[in-house]
Amino acid sequence: MKDMLVQVEPLIPALRRYARALMRDRAAADDLVQDCLERAVSRWQQRRDGSVRAWLFTILHNLAITQFRQATARGRHMPIDDAGEQELASAAAQEQRLIYRDVLSKLARLPEEQRAVLLLVAVEDLSYADAAKVLGVPLGTVMSRLSRARERLQQEMDAVGPRNVVALRSLK
Amino acid sequence: MNQRPITEDDLHAYVDQALEPERRAEVASYLDEHPDVASRVAGFANQREQLRGALASIADEPLPAELNLSHIIESRKRRPLRAWRAIAAMLLLGIGGLGGWTMRSVLQDSSNGLSALAQEAAYTYGVYAPDRVRPVEIRASDSAELTQWISNRLKQPVKVPDLSVSGYRLMGGRVVATSHGPAAMFMYDDDRGDRLVVLTRPMSSRNQDAPMMPQSSGDVAGFAWIDDGLGYTLVGQLPTDTLKPIANEIRKQARPI
Numbered sequence: 502m503k504d505m506l507v508q509v510e511p512l513i514p515a516l517r518r519y520a521r522a523l524m525r526d527r528a529a530a531d532d533l534v535q536d537c538l539e540r541a542v543s544r545w546q547q548r549r550d551g552s553v554r555a556w557l558f559t560i561l562h563n564l565a566i567t568q569f570r571q572a573t574a575r576g577r578h579m580p581i582d583d584a585g586e587q588e589l590a591s592a593a594a595q596e597q598r599l600i601y602r603d604v605l606s607k608l609a610r611l612p613e614e615q616r617a618v619l620l621l622v623a624v625e626d627l628s629y630a631d632a633a634k635v636l637g638v639p640l641g642t643v644m645s646r647l648s649r650a651r652e653r654l655q656q657e658m659d660a661v662g663p664r665n666v667v668a669l670r671s672l673k
Numbered sequence: 674m675n676q677r678p679i680t681e682d683d684l685h686a687y688v689d690q691a692l693e694p695e696r697r698a699e700v701a702s703y704l705d706e707h708p709d710v711a712s713r714v715a716g717f718a719n720q721r722e723q724l725r726g727a728l729a730s731i732a733d734e735p736l737p738a739e740l741n742l743s744h745i746i747e748s749r750k751r752r753p754l755r756a757w758r759a760i761a762a763m764l765l766l767g768i769g770g771l772g773g774w775t776m777r778s779v780l781q782d783s784s785n786g787l788s789a790l791a792q793e794a795a796y797t798y799g800v801y802a803p804d805r806v807r808p809v810e811i812r813a814s815d816s817a818e819l820t821q822w823i824s825n826r827l828k829q830p831v832k833v834p835d836l837s838v839s840g841y842r843l844m845g846g847r848v849v850a851t852s853h854g855p856a857a858m859f860m861y862d863d864d865r866g867d868r869l870v871v872l873t874r875p876m877s878s879r880n881q882d883a884p885m886m887p888q889s890s891g892d893v894a895g896f897a898w899i900d901d902g903l904g905y906t907l908v909g910q911l912p913t914d915t916l917k918p919i920a921n922e923i924r925k926q927a928r929p930i
Contacts, residue, residue: 510742514732517740521731535739542742542749546805547866559865567912601727608724622689623721624728629691634864644682651685655716 505545508553513538515554515625516561522620523565525609533568537561555631562617562635569613607657615650618643679703684710688717786853786876786904791888791897793851794872794906797858798893801847802868802910809845809860819846823857827875829903834871834923836861841869841919853877869909869916871923876904885920887913896920900927 516537520530537560548556608616614636621632622643633643679700686692687700704711738744801808811819816833824830826848833843841861849858849872856874876899883899888906895908895916905927907920 506742506746513736513740513742514734517734517736518728518731522728531737531740535745538740538742538745539749542746543803544866547862547868549864549866556865570914597726600723604720604723605727619724624724629686644685647685648681651688651717651720654720655713658716658720 505542509538509541509557512554512557516557519558519620519625520561520565522605522608522624523613523617524568529568533561533564536564540564551634552631555627555634558621558625558627558631558635559637562621604654604658607654610657611650611653615646615653618646619650619654622647684714685717688714688721787883787886787897787899787906788888789853790872790874790876790904791895791906791908792890793849793853793856793874794870794895794897794908795888795890795893797849797856797872798868798870798908799891801849801858801860802870808868809858810847812845813843815845816843823848826855827857827873829875831857831873831903832927833859834926836869836919836922839919839922840864844868867909867911869907869911869919871905871907873903873905873927876902878902885924887917889913898924900924903927 513534516534517530520533520537521527524530524533537557540560541557544560608619611619617636618632621627621635622629627635629640629643629647633640636643638646676699683692683696683700687697687704692700704714811822813819820831820833823846833846836843840863842863844860844862846857846859848855850856851874853874853876856872859871859873861869861871881899881902883897883904885896885898888895888897888908892910893908894911894913895906896913897904897906898920899905905923907916907923909916
């Protein structure tokens with residue numbers, strides 16, 4: 502268990518970041534990470550060789566997906582526009598904050614599978630092969646999802662500047 | 674010079690800094706000559722920077738007590754698998770003697786013995802699935818011997834289900850004791866190390882059939898059914914909608930036709 506502590510503990514902040522970016526809700530995301538850590542502790546010995554990082558993200562991602570499906574089945578849906586944005590950028594400077602807020606709300610509009618791949622690759626620095634393992638899809642699918650995610654996010658970002666979005670939002 | 678053509682994948686790998694230095698240089702010089710592609714790539718790189726910046730502060734927050742790994746490890750030592758508590762409860766009932774028998778008949782009566790079967794599978798899972806040293810008696814590499822042994826003990830031919838289409842590999846199996854005689858346990862795992870247990874044994878009457886029913890006990894869930902007097906159950910620590918198609922696959926394979 503000692504070596505588990507050494508290998509897993511440093512990754513918890515990244516797991517939290519991924520969970521919160523996916524769930525967009527601090528409490529729900531931390532619950533998910535807690536669940537993930539409990540599973541990691543109980544399955545530590547059964548883990549196959551390979552990256553601990555990818556293994557942990559796989560557990561977390563599967564829990565998140567199960568949660569999403571249950572939420573969909575119950576007819577609830579995640580709030581898209583304002584859930585937790587304030588929290589997400591709390592440490593950033595005021596000016597930067599608006600830009601950050603804007604990119605996160607655009608990220609939230611991507612389909613869940615595109616969002617996941619972009620976060621794993623661009624934010625969490627997983628290799629493409631590890632991202633494929635986490636998502637349980639072939640490498641080619643990771644690349645095509647990544648490409649679609651980036652094209653789509655770019656379209657959104659080109660369409661309206663951050664200022665305009667803020668102005669539009671305060672109008673409604 | 675014969676240079677490999679630049680692909681979309683190269684452009685993304687360039688943004689994600691995942692290219693070998695040599696390839697990276699090739700992509701860089703391509704981008705120098707193609708400003709339109711270069712501006713797309715710059716857009717992607719900008720997205721990456723913004724996303725990282727926007728989310729960075731989350732990773733800097735102090736971890737709440739619930740996410741303290743030492744606490745989680747500690748509390749797990751004090752509180753092992755929930756299935757163990759179920760076993761402890763069962764033992765207490767056993768000590769209660771008559772109480773244990775009453776319990777047994779209740780389990781037996783409800784839905785054709787299906788819940789008794791599922792309960793046995795949950796106990797079997799609780800004992801063998803966490804076992805790191807010898808979860809199975811005979812390994813999958815000796816599956817002919819396993820089939821032979823189990824068919825002898827159960828006094829009827831038993832087929833080992835093949836769950837590779839569902840992503841689970843046979844680890845092996847063993848004969849386990851139940852209050853209704855010997856049962857066959859097969860254990861499977863997937864690449865993530867999630868383990869599944871299939872338990873099968875003859876039911877009390879030969880021609881009995883029962884439709885597939887969801888079962889759960891503690892954090893172990895699964896399905897149980899009876900085909901032609903032989904009871905089957907699949908259990909694991911997975912959501913039931915994940916287990917359902919696997920159970921269907923087992924039932925399909927176990928049927929003679």
